[in-house]
Amino acid sequence: MPETAGKDNNQQGFLDGMGRLKNPRKIAFNKKLLIFFFFLLLSVIFWFITALSKNYDASIPYPVRYIKLPEDKVLVSNMPDKLILSVNARGFILIKYRLTSQISPIIFDVNSFRLNRIPGKDSTSVYILTNLARNKIARQLSSDIELLEIYPDTLIFRFAEMVHKKLPVEARYEIIFDKQFMQVGPVEMEQDSVTANGPENILDTLRVAYTKKRVFRNVNKTIEYNFDLLEINKVVLSQDEIRIRIPVEKFTEASLNVPIQVINIPDNLILKLFPSEIKLTCRVGLSDYDVTSSRYFSAVVDFNEVRVHPDGKLPVHLLEVPAYVQSVSFHPADVEYIIEK
Numbered sequence: 001m002p003e004t005a006g007k008d009n010n011q012q013g014f015l016d017g018m019g020r021l022k023n024p025r026k027i028a029f030n031k032k033l034l035i036f037f038f039f040l041l042l043s044v045i046f047w048f049i050t051a052l053s054k055n056y057d058a059s060i061p062y063p064v065r066y067i068k069l070p071e072d073k074v075l076v077s078n079m080p081d082k083l084i085l086s087v088n089a090r091g092f093i094l095i096k097y098r099l100t101s102q103i104s105p106i107i108f109d110v111n112s113f114r115l116n117r118i119p120g121k122d123s124t125s126v127y128i129l130t131n132l133a134r135n136k137i138a139r140q141l142s143s144d145i146e147l148l149e150i151y152p153d154t155l156i157f158r159f160a161e162m163v164h165k166k167l168p169v170e171a172r173y174e175i176i177f178d179k180q181f182m183q184v185g186p187v188e189m190e191q192d193s194v195t196a197n198g199p200e201n202i203l204d205t206l207r208v209a210y211t212k213k214r215v216f217r218n219v220n221k222t223i224e225y226n227f228d229l230l231e232i233n234k235v236v237l238s239q240d241e242i243r244i245r246i247p248v249e250k251f252t253e254a255s256l257n258v259p260i261q262v263i264n265i266p267d268n269l270i271l272k273l274f275p276s277e278i279k280l281t282c283r284v285g286l287s288d289y290d291v292t293s294s295r296y297f298s299a300v301v302d303f304n305e306v307r308v309h310p311d312g313k314l315p316v317h318l319l320e321v322p323a324y325v326q327s328v329s330f331h332p333a334d335v336e337y338i339i340e341k
Contacts, residue, residue: 057088057148063103068111070159073124074199076234077158083130083137086149093144106140108133110157124159160199167206168193171227171244172213178220180250184285184324188245198235209237211244222248249285254325256280256294260316260335265303270340273301278316280330288324296322301335312336 061082069075083106097103110128130137130150138147171187194209211227223246229237259277278299284292298320305314313334321328 055088055090056094057086058094059084059086059151060094060097061085063105064108065105066108066110068109069157070111072162073159074162074197074234074236075157076160076199077156079155079157080152084151085137085141085147086151087141088146088148089142089144093142106137108155109136112136124161125156126159127154127156129154160201162197163200163203165196165203165206166193167196167209169211169229169242170208171211173211173227173246174213174215175219175223175246175248176215176217177248178218181220181248182251182283182285182326183246184249184251184288185247186323188247190243194229194242195238196232196235197238198232202232202234206232206235211242219248220250222246249287251283251285251326252289254282254284254289254292256282256292256297258294258297258299258330261298261300263300263302268341269303271301271303272338272340273314274336274338275332276335278330278332280318280328282321282325282328284325288322292322292325296320299330301337306337306339309334 062085063081064083066075066079130153134147134150137150141147169189169192171189175183177183196203196206196209209232210230212230214225214227216223216225223244225244225246226241227244228241229239256279257277258280260273260275262271262273265271280294280297280299282292297318300317300319301314302317309315314337315334316330316332318328318330
């Protein structure tokens with residue numbers, strides 16, 4: 001009886017999920033296959049490590065930054081932002097370079113080289129042989145990398161004389177006000193202009209320096225903000241930002257009766273208007289409400305328009321409106337008239 005029980009226990013390890021006896025030959029084959037793949041993977045890893053330990057020649061693009069350009073000139077040529085370096089290094093180093101997303105650029109100190117004038121060109125076109133910078137560049141690379149060649153073999157710089165021009169600043173912004181709030185005055189800048197330094201042919205096309213656009217949301221108080229100035233290609237501005245103040249205040253609505261004036265009427269004629277004034281409504285900041293008066297507005301009709309409006313009505317024009325009011329509307333838009341001598 002015990003022998004039978006032991007036999008049953010041994011067979012249980014070879015049963016599949018359906019209670020059937022597994023094939024011992026298949027089990028042995030699967031074990032051999034697993035061992036084979038394990039040693040194959042191990043061989044590949046050792047081969048990969050051995051291969052990467054060897055040295056290889058390769059060409060790699062390397063970022064470059066130019067510094068210390070001649071102070072009295074501005075660079076107008078488009079210089080390459082990368083140098084192609086022919087190098088010799090171990091496979092590990094090359095793969096590490098390929099996988100690195102951020103690489104510190106090579107610093108190319110232009111002022112440390114003798115600038116050579118290009119024969120037949122003007123004095124603002126010069127060149128540098130990159131091979132002369134080989135030792136300087138090699139010192140900035142990893143000690144595990146041997147520098148073989150540098151491409152391009154020549155860097156050509158074209159300079160222009162530096163000129164100066166004063167540019168007015170224009171702020172670009174959008175304001176989404178909180179309920180019952182508005183801008184109550186013009187934009188105030190710590191200074192309304194900047195000095196632009198660059199080649200004359202570019203500065204001649206510039207009329208204004210713009211700020212980067214800024215959107216302000218849910219505004220319920222005065223805005224004071226340092227606006228970044230937009231960069232201009234090949235032009236250096238005297239400053240990168242400018243502080244701007246935009247006055248904001250809670251508003252109320254004002255209603256005024258503004259008399260209508262007649263312009264361009266001959267001295268021997270009289271133009272009677274019906275009605276003789278308009279009813280005007282506007283939004284005004286609370287601090288300006290008490291000083292808002294009809295005398296700061298100018299509503300007119302033009303006698304010269306009688307010819308084009310023979311129907312007995314003239315349109316009303318609003319010529320003067322204080323800067324601190326907004327959303328101005330009035331009625332009537334046109335008035336009847338009678339001409340008397």
